[in-house]
Amino acid sequence: MDERELETAKFYTRARRIPMLVGKMPSGGRIWGGPYTITQIGAGALVGFVLWKTAPLWAQLGGFMNVVLAAGIVIGTVWLTGKIPSTGRNPATWLMDALNLTTSPGRLSGGRLVIARPRRLNHRVMVLLPDGDRAARLARTRGWTGPDLVPVDDVDQREVATGTGEMPLPPLTPTDLIRDDDRETASLTGVGELLAGKLRRKDG
Amino acid sequence: MLSHISALTDGLMWTRSGIVWAVWRVSPIPYAYQPDDKKHAARRHHTALYRALRGESLHLGLVAATDPVSVVEAMVEGVDVAEHEAWAAECNATLDFLEHIEIGRRVHWIAAPLPNPGAKAVLEPLQASWAALKDQLMLPRAVPSKHAIGERAAQAEMLRKEMPSAFDPRPASVAEMAWLFGHAMQRGLGLDMDVPVHGSLDAELHLTGAAVLPAALIDPAGQTDATRRLTPMQILKRPYVKVIDPEYPDRASYQSTLVVSDTPSGGIVYPGCEWIGRVDESSVPCDWAIRMTVRSREEVTGRNRRAVRTLNDQFDQRSEEERAGSSLDGTARALGEYQAVMDADELEVEVDATTMFTVSGPSAEQVLDDARDLTKYFASMQFKLRNDPTVQPALFDATLPGIPTPRAVREYSQITTARSFAAAVPFATTDLGDTSGSLFALEISNGASRPNPVFVNLGGASDKLDVALAMGFVGELGSGKSVALKSVALDNIDRGATLIAVDHTDMGEWGTAVSEVAGSQVVEIAEDATLSMDPLRCLPPATAPRVTRSFLTVLLSVQTKSEQNVLLSKVLQPSYMGRYGITSLGSLARHLESECELAGAHTLADEMRIFSELDFGRAVFDDTLPAIDLDAPAIVMHTNRLQLPSRSDMEHSHLFAELKAEKVFGRAVFALIAALARHRCFKDRTRLDIFAADEAHKTMSSPEAAEEIGMFIRDGRKHKAALLLGSHDAEEDFGNEVVRGLIPFRVLLRHRDENLARRGLRWLHGQQSDAQVDPQLIKLITEGTAPVMDGAVGVPEERRGECLVRDFQSRYGRAKVLAPLVVSRAETVKTTPTSSTGTVIRS
Numbered sequence A: 001m002d003e004r005e006l007e008t009a010k011f012y013t014r015a016r017r018i019p020m021l022v023g024k025m026p027s028g029g030r031i032w033g034g035p036y037t038i039t040q041i042g043a044g045a046l047v048g049f050v051l052w053k054t055a056p057l058w059a060q061l062g063g064f065m066n067v068v069l070a071a072g073i074v075i076g077t078v079w080l081t082g083k084i085p086s087t088g089r090n091p092a093t094w095l096m097d098a099l100n101l102t103t104s105p106g107r108l109s110g111g112r113l114v115i116a117r118p119r120r121l122n123h124r125v126m127v128l129l130p131d132g133d134r135a136a137r138l139a140r141t142r143g144w145t146g147p148d149l150v151p152v153d154d155v156d157q158r159e160v161a162t163g164t165g166e167m168p169l170p171p172l173t174p175t176d177l178i179r180d181d182d183r184e185t186a187s188l189t190g191v192g193e194l195l196a197g198k199l200r201r202k203d204g
Numbered sequence B: 001m002l003s004h005i006s007a008l009t010d011g012l013m014w015t016r017s018g019i020v021w022a023v024w025r026v027s028p029i030p031y032a033y034q035p036d037d038k039k040h041a042a043r044r045h046h047t048a049l050y051r052a053l054r055g056e057s058l059h060l061g062l063v064a065a066t067d068p069v070s071v072v073e074a075m076v077e078g079v080d081v082a083e084h085e086a087w088a089a090e091c092n093a094t095l096d097f098l099e100h101i102e103i104g105r106r107v108h109w110i111a112a113p114l115p116n117p118g119a120k121a122v123l124e125p126l127q128a129s130w131a132a133l134k135d136q137l138m139l140p141r142a143v144p145s146k147h148a149i150g151e152r153a154a155q156a157e158m159l160r161k162e163m164p165s166a167f168d169p170r171p172a173s174v175a176e177m178a179w180l181f182g183h184a185m186q187r188g189l190g191l192d193m194d195v196p197v198h199g200s201l202d203a204e205l206h207l208t209g210a211a212v213l214p215a216a217l218i219d220p221a222g223q224t225d226a227t228r229r230l231t232p233m234q235i236l237k238r239p240y241v242k243v244i245d246p247e248y249p250d251r252a253s254y255q256s257t258l259v260v261s262d263t264p265s266g267g268i269v270y271p272g273c274e275w276i277g278r279v280d281e282s283s284v285p286c287d288w289a290i291r292m293t294v295r296s297r298e299e300v301t302g303r304n305r306r307a308v309r310t311l312n313d314q315f316d317q318r319s320e321e322e323r324a325g326s327s328l329d330g331t332a333r334a335l336g337e338y339q340a341v342m343d344a345d346e347l348e349v350e351v352d353a354t355t356m357f358t359v360s361g362p363s364a365e366q367v368l369d370d371a372r373d374l375t376k377y378f379a380s381m382q383f384k385l386r387n388d389p390t391v392q393p394a395l396f397d398a399t400l401p402g403i404p405t406p407r408a409v410r411e412y413s414q415i416t417t418a419r420s421f422a423a424a425v426p427f428a429t430t431d432l433g434d435t436s437g438s439l440f441a442l443e444i445s446n447g448a449s450r451p452n453p454v455f456v457n458l459g460g461a462s463d464k465l466d467v468a469l470a471m472g473f474v475g476e477l478g479s480g481k482s483v484a485l486k487s488v489a490l491d492n493i494d495r496g497a498t499l500i501a502v503d504h505t506d507m508g509e510w511g512t513a514v515s516e517v518a519g520s521q522v523v524e525i526a527e528d529a530t531l532s533m534d535p536l537r538c539l540p541p542a543t544a545p546r547v548t549r550s551f552l553t554v555l556l557s558v559q560t561k562s563e564q565n566v567l568l569s570k571v572l573q574p575s576y577m578g579r580y581g582i583t584s585l586g587s588l589a590r591h592l593e594s595e596c597e598l599a600g601a602h603t604l605a606d607e608m609r610i611f612s613e614l615d616f617g618r619a620v621f622d623d624t625l626p627a628i629d630l631d632a633p634a635i636v637m638h639t640n641r642l643q644l645p646s647r648s649d650m651e652h653s654h655l656f657a658e659l660k661a662e663k664v665f666g667r668a669v670f671a672l673i674a675a676l677a678r679h680r681c682f683k684d685r686t687r688l689d690i691f692a693a694d695e696a697h698k699t700m701s702s703p704e705a706a707e708e709i710g711m712f713i714r715d716g717r718k719h720k721a722a723l724l725l726g727s728h729d730a731e732e733d734f735g736n737e738v739v740r741g742l743i744p745f746r747v748l749l750r751h752r753d754e755n756l757a758r759r760g761l762r763w764l765h766g767q768q769s770d771a772q773v774d775p776q777l778i779k780l781i782t783e784g785t786a787p788v789m790d791g792a793v794g795v796p797e798e799r800r801g802e803c804l805v806r807d808f809q810s811r812y813g814r815a816k817v818l819a820p821l822v823v824s825r826a827e828t829v830k831t832t833p834t835s836s837t838g839t840v841i842r843s
Helices: A039-051 A064-084 A091-102 A134-140 A152-157 A190-197 B036-052 B067-078 B085-098 B120-136 B146-162 B174-185 B201-208 B232-236 B297-317 B329-343 B363-381 B390-398 B405-411 B418-426 B461-465 B480-494 B507-514 B544-555 B563-571 B574-580 B585-595 B600-614 B614-620 B647-651 B653-657 B661-683 B696-700 B701-718 B735-743 B754-767 B775-782 B823-830
Strands: A007-009 A106-108 A111-113 A117-119 A126-127 A148-152 B005-009 B012-015 B020-026 B055-065 B104-113 B216-220 B242-245 B248-262 B268-270 B286-295 B350-361 B385-388 B415-416 B440-441 B452-456 B471-476 B498-503 B520-522 B634-640 B691-692 B721-727 B743-746 B802-806 B811-815
Touching: A007 B418, A039 A064, A039 A091, A039 B696, A091 B232, A091 B390, A091 B574, A126 B563, A126 B775, A134 B232, B005 B120, B005 B174, B012 B146, B020 B146, B020 B174, B036 B286, B036 B418, B036 B775, B055 B174, B067 B085, B067 B440, B067 B452, B085 B480, B085 B823, B174 B201, B201 B563, B216 B390, B232 B242, B242 B390, B248 B390, B268 B811, B286 B297, B297 B350, B329 B415, B350 B363, B350 B390, B350 B405, B350 B418, B350 B452, B363 B385, B390 B405, B415 B418, B415 B811, B440 B461, B440 B480, B440 B802, B452 B661, B471 B480, B471 B754, B480 B498, B480 B507, B480 B691, B480 B721, B480 B823, B498 B507, B498 B661, B507 B634, B507 B823, B544 B563, B544 B600, B544 B661, B574 B585, B585 B600, B585 B614, B600 B614, B600 B661, B614 B661, B647 B653, B653 B802, B661 B696, B661 B701, B661 B721, B696 B701, B696 B721, B701 B721, B701 B735, B743 B754, B754 B775
Parallel strands: A126 A148, A126 B005, B471 B721, B471 B743, B498 B634, B498 B691, B520 B634, B691 B721
Antiparallel strands: A007 B268, A106 A111, A117 B216, B005 B012, B012 B020, B020 B104, B055 B104, B055 B286, B216 B242, B242 B248, B248 B350, B248 B385, B286 B350, B350 B415, B440 B452, B440 B811, B743 B802, B802 B811
């Protein structure tokens, strides 16, 4: 007895995100050492291109040796990029994000990237409240022209957002900051100890 | 950087990209500890929700702190604290206690960008750009026109109506949206306020502050903490953002958002693996956010066809590598299966969802620890969480409405069907109890990391729910039944209710419990009785004769159609009693013996003498004792010396005929107690009156008392009369099926015996006596509820009071009963004749 009906719920991400590998030339011929991932091909091509364009800088070893060195670097790059573990993301965009994060200001794809670090998030928001709303009424009766408060019946008048208004009501003190250890009454009882000790999952 | 949001109104959010978002607050569905059929229903609602939400949407489950003050406010609601000082003291103690622990609940939201149909697809972004330009030039700001608001509200309403009503989605107020943003800025700092209730002072504060949405400084990788410029590798080793409030730069919230990057290849088992709905069981405090795109079956079929083409191409490209069975075969199988699932159900849609969990804290170390714990928790279910350092700021944005889905979030999305995604049951709750009343327990369904208060409002909330006013407590000896019963009773006395309790313990623990209640009375039904419960003396003349006749009928085994009954009716007529000065059972006995000339009077007097001369008969027959005051706030009937007929005594006529006088007396007295309790509790319809019968099997062994209790539970609600029953086995001890079934609030405490635990669970879930019971629940009751460690330790203090609860709204959950928090009161309640290991100390 006590048997329950169980069901399996599956994900089909792998069925649709098929890793693209290239093992054949468009002509149908097999690529030596393949198949390769797009990343490997891209990285190999990019490194090859850079080496070709910067040849005067490094090609000091003499004709044949230069080719061997370049081929070695390209093969090494292809081999290394083949070892990148699968993270669920496109390695190229990951690299782009990493560069975005770590270079400031930096240069990517020929464009200048300026990253304010840390960045400040500001809001300029208009709030539209129904006519009967208490907060709207409160704001209007006190003649307060708060930064963002626009009662709906005034929407056609287009208000300019002004600076910080006077706080019409005192702010609440976050109760978490109140610590009054002098009060007599219950101290940390069973539940408190339980929470402190995080014993919860012992019962399986 | 300026945020994307340009205007807010109730339920709607205008953004600078020309997209208007609709935001709803949704009510989660009770889930954990529910019976399986309810779990399946909850999942069906989720499936329907995903099928209703075509296109993009953002789903949020955020942990909102519960302000201890709000808990106490709920406790004093409807109670004049000035008049009830004991309750004020308890509330104060509760406030102190709650300040030591973190309490809070998850609040749920859905936000969706509204489509821009037709020309709007071009016009809206243009208008948004124009508004942005005006902002830049400091020109007067444009706000959406009334017409635009109306149009968008109608669009949002259409979408809302599509969603299942089980989630009760309602447009989020501006204050709620402001809370949402404020919450994101100060996660993990314990500064959160409760979600503002519409129209409350809190809501006004949110709207009338210096700014509606708080500004924030977002520092990727907490680079402002470093004294020197960090190297790229160092930055990549800090997968979090530091969110700083520019007004209080010292208060920094560190937040790390983990993304689900891989799912179990074999799928997940349902029910049992509700990976989002039960995330709180990980004991890591976290917020979750799901960015999802829902695609129709037709669209999915098109995509699947393309995937088949890619797959064929890949078979070709990898022909060399793929000779000996490969991952491509697996992919082909999965693709075939997926298409088959889509073909099988015409309503099925695809859910392409990225699930994010945000952990937070006041320091980077804590955040990374929490992130590690959560990753481990999910790894045990074969889910892979990734803490991608490169996109933390983008992920922070992605958990807020109004911001377009960042690219990285799309890259991490996982594809499944609505039905399969619904197995995660994200909108699940374990909330229990009423919205106000006495603090009965802390809900610990998700483990004790973030408990919730469980209120019980016997007098108020249950009125609206149209259920009987009754609570049943079942558990083995020493499991905490009595403490729970007494806590509820005493809390309510403090709040102005009255109590009449049957106490069958030798120690007289109920007497001890009410000792601090001014004016409380304890009736010892024994030779040392100090108070009399003579119905002729304590009941008003209109009721006294009827109750007395019922009592004497049972006591003297008088047949309904007998001369003795006729005689009793005559002598108990008010006019007759007035004429002969009969004011008590004692005077009635004397009258029958000496003055009465009616036939059979002497026989009746002789029979009465059998009982009036019993030593413990004094509490009824001795008219020199003062009578109890039925208006006293607490009355305890101490019945430990009474003997009661057993079930076999009652069922077999030969045993019944030979019943000892003590047992007959016990049976009649229990019936009298039940009658007195019903009279007292039904008298005043405005005041809550409680009848508590711990060890209910004793009271119920008197058929007349059981009948009274049956009437009590059926009619109690109309008279604001509540019944509390406690015993070891509901099936045996709570009288008949009707009484058992009518008890709406059920508490099941520890039962180490598997069979009794199973019976208790059936009663808790209202199931038939042969219904199947989840073996995990049986294990929870036998081993995981207030477990007894060993003979020396007993139950550890922090585990006491654990139980499973079914509340007045038929929601289930795990809770920890709270004994009173005022120390002296707690001591009186905890006085118990049994140790926590269940062995009797004194007997």
